[in-house]
Amino acid sequence: MSIGGGVMGTATDEPARAAAQSAGLVAASLAAFRGERLILRDLSFTVAPGGALILAGANGSGKSTLLRLLAGLLRPVAGTLFWGGQDALADLTAHGRRVAYLGHQDAVKPGLTTAENLRLAERLSGQSAAVALDRLGLAALSDLPARMLSAGQRRRLSLARLCLGLAPIWLLDEPTLGLDTASVDRFGALLADHRAAGGVVVAATHVPLPLPGATELLLS
Numbered sequence: 001m002s003i004g005g006g007v008m009g010t011a012t013d014e015p016a017r018a019a020a021q022s023a024g025l026v027a028a029s030l031a032a033f034r035g036e037r038l039i040l041r042d043l044s045f046t047v048a049p050g051g052a053l054i055l056a057g058a059n060g061s062g063k064s065t066l067l068r069l070l071a072g073l074l075r076p077v078a079g080t081l082f083w084g085g086q087d088a089l090a091d092l093t094a095h096g097r098r099v100a101y102l103g104h105q106d107a108v109k110p111g112l113t114t115a116e117n118l119r120l121a122e123r124l125s126g127q128s129a130a131v132a133l134d135r136l137g138l139a140a141l142s143d144l145p146a147r148m149l150s151a152g153q154r155r156r157l158s159l160a161r162l163c164l165g166l167a168p169i170w171l172l173d174e175p176t177l178g179l180d181t182a183s184v185d186r187f188g189a190l191l192a193d194h195r196a197a198g199g200v201v202v203a204a205t206h207v208p209l210p211l212p213g214a215t216e217l218l219l220s
Contacts, residue, residue, distance in 0.1 A: 023084050024048040025070070025169060025200050030079035034065050043079070045217055049168075052191070052201040052211040057219035063204035064103075066219070067171045070202060071101040083169070100167035102175055106158040110147035114138055117146055117157055121164040132160040136186055152178040156186075163190045170194060172203040184210060 030043040039062040047053045055063040068074040070081065072088075072095045081088045088095050108117055118129035133139045136156040141149065149157065155178045162170065170191075176184050188210025191201060203209055 024051070025088075025202070026082040027070075028080050028082065030066075030069065030076045030081065032062075032065055032069050032074060032076050034062070038077075039065055040069070040076075040219075041078075045215075047200045047202060047215075049198040049200060050195045052195065052203070052214035054209060054211060054214045054216045055202065055204040055219060056206075056216055061219040063219055064173055067101070067103075067173050067202065067204055070169075071099050071171050072096060073101075098167050099169045099171060100162050100165045101171045101173075102158055102162055103173045104177070106154040107161075108146045108149070108154045108157055110145065112146055113143050114146055114149065114153075114157060115142040118161055118164060121161045125164045125166050127164050129160075129164065132164045135163065135190065136160045137183065150178075152180060152183060155179055156183055159187055159190065163194075168199045170199060170201045170203075172201065172205075174205055175203060176205070176207060176209065 025047040027043055027045050030040060031038065032040040043066070045053060055066060057063055065074065069076055072092045075089070083095070083098065115129055115133065118132060122129040122132075130139065130142070133142055136159055138153065138156055138160060141153065146154065146157065155175075159175070176187065179187065191210060195201065201211060201214075203211065
């Protein structure tokens with residue numbers, strides 16, 4: 001990958017176009033605006049099943065913008081995003097089902113208990129919220145109103161919701177924000193399980209993440 005014009009792209013798009021014919025998340029010559037500014041241009045990469053891509057770069061370099069584009073919340077002005085060889089954004093409803101997006105906000109409802117915050121995700125996935133809470137070290141807080149959780153506990157609750165879902169694509173924006181060392185280790189186990197099942201991870205971060213073997217994409 002090379003840097004040009006203040007954004008990141010490949011020297012040639014041919015590898016990305018060829019990879020788009022196989023399974024995985026493939027970006028081919030993506031471009032996107034933020035406001036009136038072209039912040040991403042000629043951006044190409046591939047994340048194979050079980051793979052991980054770390055987005056690095058200074059504040060304002062386009063990491064969150066790229067995650068929103070990959071989530072289908074922002075349309076590219078050029079290029080194509082592929083999943084399994086098909087245009088991923090052609091059907092946004094279908095794309096929404098295969099994406100789990102964790103942004104800066106934890107999306108925790110303070111009036112519900114810790115366990116109640118996971119009820120919908122539990123029903124949709126058919127998996128156990130109790131198991132998810134235990135994996136994130138929140139089992140003892142399941143009946144506690146979410147408004148009483150610390151910032152780190154709220155983040156862990158968001159991660160518990162993430163691991164309840166069945167989406168193969170995880171898009172994470174500063175996922176370890178507010179987490180202590182033990183919680184980062186728990187999170188690492190979730191990431192490893194997701195990748196072992198063929199899921200992919202794209203994460204924006206300023207700190208090291210427990211993603212061994214991940215590729216780094218530097219945005220500037």
